[in-house]
Amino acid sequence: MDSTIDLSDASKALDLFNIRYQLIRLEDTITFHLIERAQFPLNATIYKAGGIAIPNSDLSLFDWIMSASERLHALVRRYESPDETPFFPSALEKPILQPLHYPQILHANDVNVNPEIKDSYINHILPTVCAQREERPEQQENYGSAATIDVLVLQSLSRRIHFGKFVAESKFRTETDRFVKLIKAEDRKGIDEAITNMAVEQQVLDRLKLKAATYGTDPSGGSRDVGKIDVDAVVNTYKNYVIPLTKVVEVEYLMQRLKGTEWE
């Protein structure tokens, strides 16, 4: 899948301001997908293996539609792009399109926190996003709609969180000696402190609070709020899961950064 970040030019792709701009754009994508998902109840059956009968498969409906989606998108080389990370790597097939030759921007790595993203989404994020004042019984007529939106939410969360690789590479190239020392000492705590920018994190949370409160409302001041979402659910999604997992990606990417280099 052709990427929206310009991966043909390493200096642009690793400019921290360009990367942060991409992260800001993904705030909109993620917030709108969460608003769409919040229309439906949690529908926990979707996430249970065998919860819904699927011919020739014992997967949960969610795993089945997610893996099928990744298999299809792999055919148009979505997962050849360094800013895309699959949830089901074994489901991917050879692209029908000719390979794109991306310049080597990231160092070789196998960082993939999608299992943690999926667990956080199903067990923590969704229950808060779908919660309402009154208990919402499952709606089996919306199983398909909810699962297809889940795919979009998780793909946007995964892309946002794995952008941590580009952030980490950018910071490594800016402060190489500092990070080489920390990586050689296998000092994950020191690396986490070095990549942390609390001011930027607070800006992200403040911006999201405003976006979540605004998106889904009628800007003309009409009486009906269309697709409102609980603001705290969006802000806490970022505070408790998106930002921490992005930093895990940064730290684990950097822990692999010296492999095969003169610093090893």
Ligand SMILES: C=C(O[C@@H]1C=C(C(=O)O)C=C[C@H]1O)C(=O)O
């Ligand atoms: C992504 C960055 O690295 C860290 C993670 C952040 C995030 O996930 O929003 C923000 C600031 C940093 O603590 C960055 O520096 O922009």
